[in-house]
Amino acid sequence: MTKRPRVRAPELQGRTWINTGGRNLRLSDLRGRTVILDFWTFCCVNCLHVLDELRELETRHRDTLVVVGVHSPKFVHEAEPQAVVDAVERYQVEHPVLDDPELATWQQYAVRAWPTLVVVDPEGYVVAQHAGEGHAHAVEALVSELERAHEAKGTLRRGDAPYVPPEPEPTTLRFPGKVLRLPGGGTSQAAGSGGERFLVSDTTRHQLVELAADGETVLRRIGTGERGLRDGGPESARFSEPQGLALLPDGRTVVVADTVNHALRGCDLATGAVSTLAGTGEQWWQGAATRGPAREVSLSSPWDVAWFDGRLWIAMAGVHQLWTYAPPADGDAQGTVRAAAGTTNEGLVDGPAAEAWFAQPSGLSASADGERLWIADSETSALRVLERADDGGYVVRTAVGTGLFDFGHRDGPAEDALLQHPLGVTALPGGRVAISDTYNHALRCYDPRSGEVSTLATDLREPSDAVPAGGGPGGAGAAEIVVVESARHRLTRLRLPQEAVRVAPVAHRTRRSATEVAPGEVLLDVVFQAPKGQKLDDRHGPSTRLVVSSTPEELLAEGAGAGTDLGRRLRLAEGVREGVLHVSATAASCDDPDAAEGEPNEYPACHMHQQDWGVPVRVTESGTSRLPLVLAGLDGQDGLDGHDGLHGHDG
Known part of the structure; x- marks a missing residue:
């Protein structure tokens, strides 16, 4: 040459x-x-x-x-x-x-x-x-x-x-990622609301923060605040940009998507002790194992987690897939992980789970009836859903979104609606779905019954997650929702409006x-x-x-x-x-x-x-x-x- x-x-x-x-x-x-x-x-x-x-x-x-x-x-x-x-x-x-x-x-x-x-x-x-x-x-x-x-x-x-x-900013939270509403009572008692508490992944400070019902009072911090991968008590454990949080059925263990550590961590709510549940700490690459003992298989940027259909589902943003984690059972020392949906190709393709394409799935939420898993597919600006198929497997379909390069803020019929890089999704009581429409600074809503998309709130700075609040265990019947305003470094409590907010429609294509x-x-x-x-x-x-x-x-x-x-x-x-x-x-x-x-x-x-x-x-x-x-x-x-x-x- x-x-x-x-x-x-x-x-x-x-x-x-x-x-x-x-x-x-x-x-x-x-x-x-x-x-x-x-x-x-x-x-x-x-x-x-x-x-x-x-x-x-x-x-x-x-x-x-x-x-x-x-x-x-x-x-x-x-x-x-x-x-x-x-x-x-x-x-x-x-x-x-x-x-x-x-x-x-x-x-x-x-x-x-x-x-x-x-x-x-x-x-x-x-x-x-x-x-x-x-x-x-x-x-x-x-x-x-x-x-x-x-x-x-x-x-x-x-x-x-x-x-x-x-210059460092003296805020309680710094770019929080995800939030989990904790069961009432427990070891850390909050003032008011019957002991309602929230656990927040304080992403940039590499910690978990437990907050009282007001969303501001700090009850405890878990992790040293330094980047790293270390198990131990709340004063010695280390995370690296943690994101998603989910409570296991035991009611005591919170699973943390420890994103940059490419791992799932477990946090004992009673003691604050942190352990590694899945992942090797190394990033998964093409050709590596896609199933096996949980701590022997590499993961890639797990961004969110949710309990659905008897297993913990993982939004594996780094490889555009969904994986699952099955906790230890019957003498199994560490549980198992496996790839469950997606080919690792990046894009928007529906169909049987193994053939579907995702693009940085970043938010998960199981419907209250346990029939479907809602997915915020961020890079396609889409709301996706995983459901049981007639053959006993799973199928993926798109509720809102058209592909990698089309996005915007447009309400109306789902086939015409547009989102912009949503990072969070929240199943609401009654079947509706709230979407943390991150780059539109908005909380959106999809109603599966009418097929309509509407706007619930605007002027939310980079909302990345939300959770129903009040109204009973798990937020059942809740009329309020707590939103993570990531770029305002806070939780914001909103009443769910009866009518949609009017927003002038805009549509964009990629700047390339x-x-x-x-x-x-x-x-x-x-x-x-x-x-x-x-x-x-x-x-x-x-x-x-x-x-x-x-x-x-x-x-x-x-x-x-x-x-x-x-x-x-x-x-x-x-x-x-x-x-x-x-x-x-x-x-x-x-x-x-x-x-x-x-x-x-x-x-x-x-x-x-x-x-x-x-x-x-x-x-x-x-x-x-x-x-x-x-x-x-x-x-x-x-x-x-x-x-x-x-x-x-x-x-």
Whole structure:
């Protein structure tokens, strides 16, 4: 392959900078350091995975590496300035962030997917691009290599990163995630309301907080408040961004979706003691076990939990699935987990549970009659439902929502209604369903009997969950609801209105522009090069996998389905002028003992690289007949130059 000219990294353009103390940065300010540009958006769970992957790398190379987040929004809400500031604090992003609401820098770097990492060397040239997650090992090796090479060359400049932390805010809760109404009585007695209490996942502070009936008085905190995975008493246990909460039938054990720890934790209400129920603490990857003893199977960003049909159901946001947890029984020491619904493909497809597609399911609630499990499917801005099928299995259908790229705030018949990235769902007495319509700052309602969607309340800052309050055990007959206003750091009690709130309808599509493709045949080319010092891992079969589909399904006349080649010829159907190509690629690589410096590693590590793309396309006569998507590539490789990739030049 001919070596192409090096590409000078384009300048960073956006609205404002965060975490810099008000200073505007330029790439020239960072010359002499390796720079990693992290293109992310805060709705994207894969982007959150990458934030976590980068933490250790930032610490290890703190004087030679600068990570710069480039926030590139998908949803309209994500373009709001305060929302970006909130997200940076919520997820404890400890590096400078460029707020780029118009996607100016995204377009200059020809980024096609969230998340994408671009590595810029100390002289200001792009040397690598990685889409998706699972690249930390490759980026670590490259950063170390650049550090050595440029120190020897005299072009490395050590020093502190230009990160200025925000001032801490003295609030009782900080970006709370989910809430659970606890049974009356118990060890912690609340004032009023017959001992009504609420347990809240205080996500950014890595704690559980028990509150009195007023939703403000703190009765106790569980967890040290430091990020970590540690079992023990309430003063020593550690969580990492906990979210969903559910009470087991024993009435004593609360299950916690410990999201960034990729685990389920158990909290004893009587003592506050915390234990690990499921998960290994490591993230699940394609090819890993999907069932088995609970503490021996990896999970991936469990976001919510709910007891339904004799098992605990898990909204496994990280892999777009629902899993279940069966507690220990009959001598079983740890219980079992298994995947129960979803293929891991991201999208909105109904049908038998094993064939359905989800997109970051983030909220669960079982109906009072036990007949159905309601699901807030956040990335498709949809309300989904799982029910028993005639054959004894489960089936998934969509109540509200149309797909990955359509969203808004519109009431009316469910087939026309729109939501915007809902994170919570609450089954109400009488059969209605409350939806925490997070990015619309609203509490919405779906009535299965009429098929209508209405608005119950507005001006709720990023509501992420709700629970019926008062009116008897479990909120039966409740006329009130307690809402988690995550971005206002509080619980808010509302009376359920008799009439809907009138809201002017709005509809949106994703801010990404469609890629113009030529009619007929299009070559899909997923670019992947094993990182230096590694080779493709084909010991147990093909090392790569490519799955392609489309919305609408009729867009593709040929080329849909799964295969092992990362290149594929697609044929677009005549008469279909636009749609979305769904592309999922994985590649397995292992350390190459023959390429190792010094003594060969007797136990080489193996790595999985993966990414899902949803590529909006529009068919035009002048469109491209080749669609390159970079999973991982190096400078000089096709897809990273000024033609198919970066809009830059050699300076």
